Every structure is written in structure tokens, then in C-alpha cells.
Amino acid sequence: MTAPLEAARFLIIDDHPLFREALHSAVQMAYPDVDTVEARSIAEAVDVLASGKSFDLALLDLSMPDVRGFEGLLQLRTRYPRLPVVIVSGYEDAKIISEALSYGAAGFIPKSARKSELADAIRTVMDGAVFVPETYQAGAQGADSIDRADLVSRLSKLTPQQLRVLRMLQQGLLNKQIAYELQVGETTVKAHVSEILRKLNVYSRTQAVIEVSKLDNADLFRDQV
Structure with a gap:
């Protein structure tokens, strides 16, 4: 209400x-x-x-x-x-x-x-409804949309600090570099990385980066006005 x-x-x-x-x-x-x-x-x-x-x-x-x-x-x-x-x-x-x-x-x-x-x-x-443009057709994205929605659901379980760590993993930073940037110990960074892998249901840092890259909309945004 x-x-x-x-x-x-x-x-x-x-x-x-x-x-x-x-x-x-x-x-x-x-x-x-x-x-x-x-x-x-x-x-x-x-x-x-x-x-x-x-x-x-x-x-x-x-x-x-x-x-x-x-x-x-x-x-x-x-x-x-x-x-x-x-x-x-x-x-x-x-x-x-x-x-x-x-x-x-x-x-x-x-x-x-x-x-x-x-x-x-x-x-x-x-008034409590979800607004989308009249030209938008829900469900038009097919199976790819379902897969992306599942990944989005997993990402939404990350804390703000874990999201920052994940972005730094995408940038190729090592644990000690992440620790320096966040002003925390390497043990804390390792704990964050472990939680990120668990919540994303992946087994390595590389796999986590590959999964998140599926949601990178840089190419979509580049040609928009």
C-alpha cells in the first residue's frame, strides 16, 4: 500500500x-x-x-x-x-x-x-502494477531469458561487498589486490570469494567471471542513443 x-x-x-x-x-x-x-x-x-x-x-x-x-x-x-x-x-x-x-x-x-x-x-x-512500454512483449526472449533470469536470481543473493569483489574478479585482480582496494585482509577476501562461488553455484573464479559476463550489456548499450 x-x-x-x-x-x-x-x-x-x-x-x-x-x-x-x-x-x-x-x-x-x-x-x-x-x-x-x-x-x-x-x-x-x-x-x-x-x-x-x-x-x-x-x-x-x-x-x-x-x-x-x-x-x-x-x-x-x-x-x-x-x-x-x-x-x-x-x-x-x-x-x-x-x-x-x-x-x-x-x-x-x-x-x-x-x-x-x-x-x-x-x-x-x-498503484501497485508493473509498467512496461506498450511495444514490449513479455516472454519474447525465450530460453535465453529464462537462463539469464536464473543467473540474476543467484546474483541477487550476493551482498554489496560480495558484488564489489565479483566486479574486481572480472577485472582480473588477485586476492591481495582486492584486499588492498577494500582495505580488508586477504582472509576476508577469500571468504567473500568462497561465498560468491557458493551462491552462484560455480566451482572457480574463472567460471564465476564467465557466468557474469553473460549479463554484460556493454554491446547492447554501445549503439543506443
Whole structure:
């Protein structure tokens, strides 16, 4: 159940000031009395949420400066599972939309939508439904989508620190290098790696990196506007 409108608060996470302003305007069109707080990065959003403020909805751009692909969404869903997160993105590929929903996004709104359409989409999510563009066809991804959804489910079990370790494994860092970057002992890093392997149901660091590479959307993002 959503909070009374006069008490509702939205978190807008986007590094472009013009689009933050456009989202703020759309939110006000949907709910004139709602309060909005802005964040220019995932780190800033996490700081805002860690301050104890409660939010009824987060509007998140996928292309943030401090994360790649779906890392930002995964961080927010892992740390704050009760917070509905809606993706507002310039990437409208059906594969990206499907994956965002698999990560637990409460909706996916194209940035190409008009202000009134943004407002309607926000109302839809606040009413408890999942919003997707009319052109999106659920289930169109076939078996590949099912496999990716299973991997996403396993990744969602990782803690924020384990996600950081996993990203460093992808970068080819050794345990001692990871320990230096995170300012922890090598024993702690080894424990994190063991938990990552267990939760991903793989048997080696290399296999973990190969599995996660299946969710790397760099090629999809590269040609999008």
C-alpha cells in the first residue's frame, strides 16, 4: 500500500540535470504534493537512503557514471529490497527491459516518453502494477531469458561487498589486490570469494567471471542513443 500522497517521497537518480528536472516535472504532474530528492550517482543515492529517509519510489537511469549495466539496480535491490525501483532509460531494447524486470525493477519507462506518459507510468507503479512500454512483449526472449533470469536470481543473493569483489574478479585482480582496494585482509577476501562461488553455484573464479559476463550489456548499450 502506498503512503498518503501528501507524505509520499520520490528519489530521482540521474546524472543529467535536465532530465532530473524533467522527471521532477512529471512527478509533480502525477502527484502535485509529492516530495522529490535527487541523486547524481548510485553512491549518492545510497548515501541518501542510508541517512534514514524513507521513499515510496525510486526513478533510476541505467547509465550512471559510477556503475556498469545493471549494477546500480542490483545494488539498490540488494540493499533496499522494499524500495520499488523504476528504470527510466534511453535504452529500449526488449532484452534490456526483460533483464531489468528480472532484477526486480517495478517498471521500465523509456526516456522518449512524453511528460504525460511519464506521469501515467508513475501512477501505474504507485498503484501497485508493473509498467512496461506498450511495444514490449513479455516472454519474447525465450530460453535465453529464462537462463539469464536464473543467473540474476543467484546474483541477487550476493551482498554489496560480495558484488564489489565479483566486479574486481572480472577485472582480473588477485586476492591481495582486492584486499588492498577494500582495505580488508586477504582472509576476508577469500571468504567473500568462497561465498560468491557458493551462491552462484560455480566451482572457480574463472567460471564465476564467465557466468557474469553473460549479463554484460556493454554491446547492447554501445549503439543506443
